[in-house]
């Protein structure tokens with residue numbers, strides 16, 4: 001029996017969250033993990049109770065949708081809302097974070113960022129991560145990890 005790895009499990013969770021995105025520009029999911037436990041998750045979407053981009057169209061200014069709170073930020077703010085510490089935590093995110101999210105990730109004490117897809121990886125974000133001693137590592141979700149038919153249990 002092949003057991004799904006922790007990395008694949010948490011990245012799969014982020015990909016599932018991405019499917020909840022309400023902004024049409026990019027479907028992103030983020031999962032915050034501490035001691036191999038999921039403490040928060042987020043996806044690209046509007047503020048709670050707000051209209052959704054998928055219904056009203058994006059609110060684009062200077063090439064960015066200003067209605068959307070990024071997945072990473074939503075996950076961090078969920079921790080703030082419920083008083084969950086993010087120091088020394090790990091983040092699994094479907095796309096390499098934007099510069100604003102990178103700064104928030106650093107300030108929240110997250111130590112490791114696992115991302116599935118390169119996305120406009122900003123050199124300044126990479127530099128900030130390096131200076132803060134944050135490890136950014138690519139973890140691609142393998143298709144077999146989401147084999148929900150559980151066929152892998154039959155493999156010898």
Ligand SMILES: [Zn+2]
Pocket residue numbers: 022023024025053057058059065067068
């Ligand atoms: Zn939008």
Ligand SMILES: [Zn+2]
Pocket residue numbers: 070071072097098099100101102
């Ligand atoms: Zn962002």
